[in-house]
Amino acid sequence: MSIIKSAFRVLRFGSAKNQLFSLESKTCRAFSVCNKLRQDASDANASKINFYVDENKEKGYAILKLNKGPVNSLNLEFLTELNIQLEKFEESKEIKGVILTSSIPNIFSAGLDIMEMYQIKQDRGSQFWTALQETWIKLYGSNKIYIAAINGHSPAGGCLLSISCDYRIMSKGPYKIGLNETLLGIKAPFWFRDTMINTIGYRETEKALQLGKLYSSEEALAVNLVDELADSKDLITKAEEQMSKWCAIPTVARELTKSSMRRDTLSKLIAQREADTQSFIEFTQRDSIQKSLRMYLESLKKPKKSSA
């Protein structure tokens, strides 16, 4: 039911009531599958801790630290767990905001787990994509304040998580962030693209997406892909300072403003989730795409050059 609530939230100020009811039945179908997955995920991962949550109810915010080694790659089970947590935040009366970061040194998130796109059966592929859509809708469409404390590399899906937040602080250091999908031989989906456009503008996005550009932290700051840089040791303190500032803004006014800025972008995906999932399946099943993914995976697995 939560996604239906999200859809209502997203379209709350729109006039498209009929559209909303048709969305509601589509999302119901998609998420009967996800409810089962949620149960499976909580059973399967009972012994693994893929993220930590540190709630400070007195101050009104939480810190969510991604902890799925080695690189916080986003697979179906991880996304499903994250979605449950995001929903808990959304429903919390005490939590106004969340600092999203990682407990893995030098890695925020390596993005989507490439194994979820490589030689995957249609069923799993569509569950995976539906879960990713849900994560984005929950994050980008959240009423809460999300601040990304980007403590390391943040390519592709990692960048999407960051730009779905309200504010980004990145550690200074040899880290990269960006939508590098073309380097894997794939096209960034329209909602990745639109979130990027909303963050850094059309022209910069057009160049960045075609080139699969991974920005250094300084370059990211220069194009407003991140809002601030911090020394690694100060990252969380800076994020907490920023969070206090955002928490002090009158809540309803801030929520209404956020919603008005993001509603159109969200509605575009919500209106065509099934078609978007079909495109993902059709696209990733092409021989040429599988070949590109295989080569990319091989390049990742090559032994690293010795620095000596």
Ligand SMILES: CCCCCCCCC/C=C/C(=O)SCCNC(=O)CCNC(=O)[C@H](O)C(C)(C)COP(=O)(O)OP(=O)(O)OC[C@H]1O[C@@H](n2cnc3c(N)ncnc32)[C@H](O)[C@@H]1OP(=O)(O)O
């Ligand atoms: C029309 C609609 C169309 C829709 C069409 C579909 C659109 C899809 C959109 C895609 C979005 C994405 O996010 S695609 C994912 C893009 N992500 C990336 O390109 C990141 C690739 N990774 C890296 O660059 C690096 O790993 C990096 C994150 C910097 C960390 O470097 P390190 O040296 O610290 O670590 P590594 O040794 O490289 O990695 C440790 C191990 O993790 C594995 N690993 C690294 N990244 C991984 C990943 N994303 N998925 C799986 N496994 C990964 C490596 O293979 C290693 O495995 P072992 O050797 O076995 O230990």
